[in-house]
Amino acid sequence: MRQRRFVAVGSKAYQKQRQAPAGPGRQTGDSGPAVTPGEVIRFVVCVALIFFGMIGVPTIVAKLVHRGAMPDVTAWLHTADAKRTVRVYQTSSDTTTSMALNDYVLDVLAAEFSPGAPMASLKAAAVATRTYAIHAMISGAPGGVAAKHDANVTDDSGLDLPLSSQSDIEAEYPSQSLQFLSQLQAAVEETDGLIVTYQQQPILAFMFDVSPGETRTSQAALHQKIPYLTAIACPDDKVDPDATTTHTFTARELGQAFGLNQVDVAKLKLTRASDGFVTAVSSGTKTISGADFSAALNLPSADFTWKSSGGNLTITTHGRGLDLGMSLHEAQALAARGMGWQTIISHFYPGTSIQSDTKVT
Incomplete structure (x- = not known):
């Protein structure tokens, strides 16, 4: 079982001490005393200690203040989540590994959030992630990608939830990584x-x-009615400029989505659901689902419009992701306005309850 390894806070702040070269004592002449090797070593050590006291200690203190408190590894290893394991199929390496549940939840949060996210949104997402994993552990989809690899979930964001490791975070946020990881750890531990x-x-x-401004119903997204997956208005998402992106493709690139050499861009047709999402795209006699079309072109959403020009197709997408369940952007906006994590959960999953996983597993 893979356990997260925390980095000691001050280890990177220590200065390397210069080593005094070994050699015979220096003679000062007949009138002066000889300097022995031991005296040379003591002198160098004293200078190094003075230098460290003046430079090294303030540097370490400054870094500690800037980066925040070191995570409590002992508490982390003794949580209820730490006693559970989830099997994760890692698509890039084609391997399945066992992870402590708290490590899995933290890695998902690390992939989904950036430093500065409100704590209430982190806690809501931590509870949702834990729930997602336990649901998969109890009622995994037979024949799914995870099941085929003796796993409960995958790390593919198109199939399950994405993951980022501690090293990923350290590379992406070098000056904020420890503080960010401590914040994520607190969200996991406190729920x-x-x-x-x-x-x-x-x-x-x-x-x-x-x-794109509202979440989808389960009926629209999954073709089945799930009472707690309803359409939820997301006004903060609707005005987010980053929620809309534009992508341009050639006829050959579009053809690859259909398994063809190329397509006639002007003759492409789409079918749209009442909530705006594209359900099918056709090229001549060949039709693929809107989700497959989006995945083939690496589009962030299946809610899109398009415009052809000069043999190319420009696609404008709205939103990012499946648009089902909890919008993490909207959750952060609600948390920033003071909404608690329990209320955020009930907002996006109406009619649900929050309870200990020991009561259902």
Whole structure:
């Protein structure tokens, strides 16, 4: 089982001490005393200690203040989540590994958030992530990608939830990594063992980056009615400029989505659902789903419009992700306005309850 390894706070701040060269004592002449090797060594050590006191200690203190407190590794290893394991299929390496549940939840949060996210949104996402994993552990989809690799979940954001490791965070946020990881750890620990349930069972706790202004119903997205996955208005998502992106493709690139050499861009047709999402795209007699079309072109959403020009197709997408369940962007906006994490959960998953996972597993 893979456990997270925390970095000691001050280890990178210590200065390397210069080593005095070995050699015979220096003679000062007949009138002066000889300087022995021991005296040379003591002198060098004293100078090094003085230098460290003047430079090294203030540097370490400054870094500690700037980076925040070191995570409590002992507490982390003794949480209820730490006693559970989730099997994760890692698509890039084609391997399946066992992770402590708290490590899994933290890695998902690290992938989904950036430093400065409100704590209430982190806690809401931690509970949703834990719920997602436990639901998969109890009721995994037979025949799915994870099941085929003897896993509960994958690290593919198109199939499950994405993950970022501690080294990923250190590389992306070098000056904020420890403070950020400590914040994520606190969100996981302070919600330890809590999940979202509906009729005493863990829910399908979907979450995604940002909606086009409203979340989808399960009927529209999954073609089945799930009472707690309803359309939720997301006004902060609607005005987020980063939620809209533009992408341009050639006829050959579009053809690859259909398994063809190229397509006639002017003759492409799409079918749209009532909520704006594209359900199908056709090129001549060949039709693929809107989700498959989006995945083939690496589009962030299946809610898009397009315009052809000069043999190319310019696609404008709205939102990022499945648009089902909890919008993490909207959750952060709600948390910033003072909404608690429990209320955020009930806002996005209406009719659900929060309880200990020991009562359902």
